[in-house]
Amino acid sequence: MNAITLSRRGLIGSLGAWAGTALLPNAAWASAAAEARFPAVTQMVEGYVGSGRLPGMIAALGQGSSAAPVNIARGTLAKISQIPVDMDSLFRIYSMTKPVTGMAAMMLIDEGKLRLDQPIADFIPAFGKMQVQVTPDGSITDLRPAKTQITVRHLLTHTSGLGYSIIQSGPIKDAYIKAGLVPGRASRLPLAGLEGFTPVSSLAQFADVLATMPLVYEPGTIWSYAVGLDLMGRLIEIVSGRPFDHFLHERLFAPAGMDSTWFRVPEAQVARLTTNYAVAAGMLLPIDPGKSSIYLDPAPCPFGGAGLVSSPRDYDRFLRMLLGFGRIDGRQVMSEAAVRLGTSNLLPETADVSQSLIKGNGFGAGGSVGLGDDAGTYGWGGAAGTVAFVNYRAGIRAGLYTQYMPSEAYPVHREFAQAVLADVTAKKAAA
Known part of the structure; x- marks a missing residue:
């Protein structure tokens, strides 16, 4: 697994340019088809799948903490599969586990433990x-x-x-x-x-x-x-006195309605699991086929940094909960104060970030945050091509899901942020 390369104008930092898009009319999100609303995202997804660079990709996007997500999907679970990727397909989210663990910790901090x-x-x-x-x-x-x-x-x-x-x-x-x-x-x-x-x-x-x-x-x-x-x-x-995976299920996943996020994929759900590929010499080599994935085995540990498999629908619920300041579907999963603190810049004043992946940004509980004009963003990416974030100023949430390693083989993290930014700002200009 490789670290996600971020910059001020990259995955998270560039989202600060959305500062004024909170004025984007809700009707713009609720009327036309998703692909008409997000032509740049659609072009990106089509480009990767249509060219054969990746067998499948799906973007999940939404506004606010109550509206259902829209999605733009192309391709299948694997090169040899006929099953299309959709909101319930399962992806190895790797380091997108980190914000989940960060928010779990914020619950205990909020409770004074x-x-x-x-x-x-x-x-x-x-x-x-x-x-x-x-x-x-x-x-x-x-x-x-x-x-x-x-x-x-x-x-x-x-x-x-x-x-x-x-x-x-x-x-x-x-x-x-x-x-x-x-x-x-x-x-x-x-x-x-x-x-x-x-x-x-x-x-x-x-x-x-x-x-x-x-x-x-x-x-x-x-x-x-x-x-x-x-x-x-x-x-x-x-x-907490509870095994870590039990704590996540009891305090976060179940209350937030996340029923497809696991450290081990249940055997009954194997048909939903994508194949992960290594990109080498322009070819895709299957290193973890969905039907025989290592994620079907018991996990050695429930690792809070990179251990989870999830679906676009489930992770969007996590993002919805964050945008709702801890609340989703009428249930308060965590306190507003805990979310606000966890998505703020928690870096020690003594920390040098000048040579780091997050140069120009801050860092919260497990995810990068924007600073200054870029304030209001929080999110992170995974080593196999997934990435997700929220922007509080615009009230938006976005996630991209595909499966390949190493993550730097294709610049999907940066390109996705740029595509969403282009579509949202274009819609605002036309409103």
């Missing part, structure tokens, strides 16, 4: 005396004591100093893989760099082993994509 700036060593003492690499991604024996405790805020915002096997290089990457600290699944096939890899078998073990690893950076100083949201799953278990 966690504090943003509380050291995580209060719950997992092994993190109380961490060591930091003198040279990031260098020697894992040339270390110094950390000056700062890792906090809840650090985990939520990728400023903990923890590493990530998809980001780091050298000995620290090798150590993470050897120790089973790879929080995600991709294929039953042997993948380069993961030969002999055995994942940890519980979030408790994940936390215990992770605490023995050196930090890459001093906590609070650098934004660096990390396993913080996976570790947050373990904190949620400790604080």
